[in-house]
Amino acid sequence: MKPLQKYLLLAPLGIWLLLFMVLPYAFVLVQSFLETDMFGHVLYHFNLNAYQKVLSSEVYYRTLLHTFVSSIIVAFICILVSMPLAYFIAFKATRYKALLYALIVLPFWMSYIVKAYAWKIILGQSGILNSFLMYVGIIDDPVQFFLYSDFATIICLAYILTPFVAIPIYSAFEQIPKPLIEASMDLGASKWTSFWNLIWPLSLPGIVSGGTFALVLSMGDFLSASLMGGPNTLMVGNLVTSLFGTSNDRPVGSVIGVIMFFWILLLLIGSSRVEKKYSTYTS
């Protein structure tokens, strides 16, 4: 009776995940070895043509590189914004700590599209930022590069992903035992020394994990670039949507999907290594 129950309760989940998740992922891998006819129909001829196409084209390299650089900038901005925010809530805020924490969790769950839309009306040519700057007299003509540019894409992504970064950094700060900091101050360490020798290494796992989130998620993003990006903004995500849409070359799209998958896997493994290495300090 018991073993039956044990597997019956788990079976629906197993079947669901296999059918609707694992097999789809696996099929992307299979599809990357296929080719299309002239109408874009996928043909079951196994070959490496799609890989050849991707590896021999400069556009794909440029896009991958551009995406990676943009994502690093996004992750960097997120960390830069999150650090003082998390530090303030962890060490300075006293009475309103729970409220302030809730305030960084809340945007995390807010609609992506609403957040992107906000930046669209802020950065638009006759948008809020431009009209504000003209109103106060800093500029005379609207600044063109605000919207439809790499700048807009990166700002929007950084905005959306900041809560993903702030939350792990905050919990890393929270896990640092307060007496340790007091002891370090007590031993005559200045605020800077205690920060560099104590808080920084101890919070590094949180920073790495948050930064990886931002990096991975912005590398896979296609909405921000398609809503905010300019003519030169080509992110991998947009390449993939077009290959699965208008350009209709699914095998090539799958190759890029596979490359992204392994690249992200590598990043995740690397970051969990770093996190493990540094988290041994805490215990």
Add this chain to the structure above:
Amino acid sequence: MVRKQKYSFWGVLLTIAAAMAFCFLYAPLLIIILYSFNDASVASFPIEKFSLKWYHVMWENESLFEAMHNSIWVAITSTTLAVLIGVPAAYALNKYEYFFKETLKKIILTPITLPGIITGVAMLSFYPLIGLNISLTAVIIGHTTFLLAIVVSLMLNRFMQLDPFLEQAAFDLGATPISAFFHVILPNIRMALIGAILLCLVLSMDEIPVSYFLTARDNTLPMEIYGMMRRGVTPEVNAISTLVFLFSSATILLAIWLSDRDRQN
């Protein structure tokens, strides 16, 4: 020992930086709310006249309401499926030992670890092969798949905190497994379950990458807004965004409050 003065240079700098970061997080959201009451059709500074004009325009937009209707249907169906499949699985994962437990726990999280686009194209490529053409049904199945990650991980966490002897005590007193689940286990995990359901509803209502690849004619709400945005800035998006924003905030705050209350018990 010399006490540092209360307002040090670094302390002030930190406070300013933190305040700016909060502004960065909240100014855009506040701007949306504010400009939803802007009478003009261009969002520029300063607002010259406040009105409910764009709420009226939104009210007249039938395709928006249809999309909202679709989204609510998708959210409720996929959340229900995720709960029906995920809760028994989380219960079993907590109670029994499986040799593949750790692997399964990792696999289940992939759709929320990987960027949605990979999941989206994978589903788009594979679902038609099993007779599931892109449609709202496909969207529901796609959403259920990543909501399972949320339901299973949250509920597994809750089950792990639950005293295993409670269930044994119920069995001991003559309760069958079904009766024990409904009379002893469920009342004790109720708040966490409601919290998980609320999070699922919000996530499904806001989801884009998977819906992007799986919607056919029937749009979900975020896809409809996305379409409107692609066509240019229309202030009625401000109005609908404000409503979406209020819905999400209220739901999430309720979820946080419920899970806190559950933890205290």
Add this chain to the structure above:
Amino acid sequence: MTILELDQLDKYYGTNHVVNNLSLTITEGEFLTILGPSGCGKTTTLRMIGGFEAPAHGRILLKGIDISSLPPYKRNVNTVFQQYALFPHMTVSENIAFGLHQQKKDKAAIARRVGEMLEMVRLKGCESRKPQELSGGEQQRVAIARAVACDPDILLFDEPLGSLDLKLRKQMQTELKNLHRELGKTFVYVTHDQEEALTMSDRIAVMNGGVLEQLSTSEELYYYPQTKFVADFIGETNILEGKAMSADLAEIQGVIVPVPVNNYPVGCDVQLFIRPEHISISPKAGRLKGIISDMIFVGTNRKYIIEIPSGQRIIAAETTLHIPIYALGQEVWIDWNPGKASLFW
């Protein structure tokens, strides 16, 4: 009359043989304690009776019927759990009524029974409180009331007093003993606390490494341990190493002494176990010579530590006199009644 019979039970956790060929019979109305160190298989045995673990081999007979394959909810046996496992979302009354509801009793009967139970455990007035609002001792009583309410054939106790402080534990021991007498039910009680076992039980089953070492009354266990483990585990004891010489003689520390009749091979290493209170001290004559190296006053008696020539320290307990008779460093002789010592090899 036998109410419960465990027949050659075996249980494994992986390759770990946690209960090994365990057989024992429990009489109706008896207070039986399973005693042993942690990991000895006592809790597993109790959980097999309760139906939470299935034995690998063997049968469990309740009133002559094999229940070993029945789930817990089909056994007329109730458990008082170690951490009580009271349902936090129910009031005291609802907790007590839970089992009765499962039996689909009518409302009036349930209310009456719950009232009786509250009376029994002296918790009238706490009906509508939640378990979290009660003290440890009160929670304990609710757990007992909840288990008794269903009128089980046997009540199982899994170290129920473990989380109470010493004073409350003593009080609860008395209450449990009284309850046992009032109810006339069969109690099976698991503990690692030998004092608790000795004071409460009619019979004690000592387990070690999954094996039943001895099943007997407190007195027999204390004075006539059947295995070396029991002799060592129960109470304080002196262990003297030696060699068997014949069926009733052994050489201990160079002295030939009479020992309980045995059939150990001649010349094998043996150990003689003697309780401190069975060792007498005399200034002039005895079996072994030693020097008083320490004295400990423990109220009802005084313990002398005597160092014998081999360097071993023997503990002797004498009924307290106002003044110690012997002085530190004094040379004395020790002796014991061979009939009260136990010999093992």
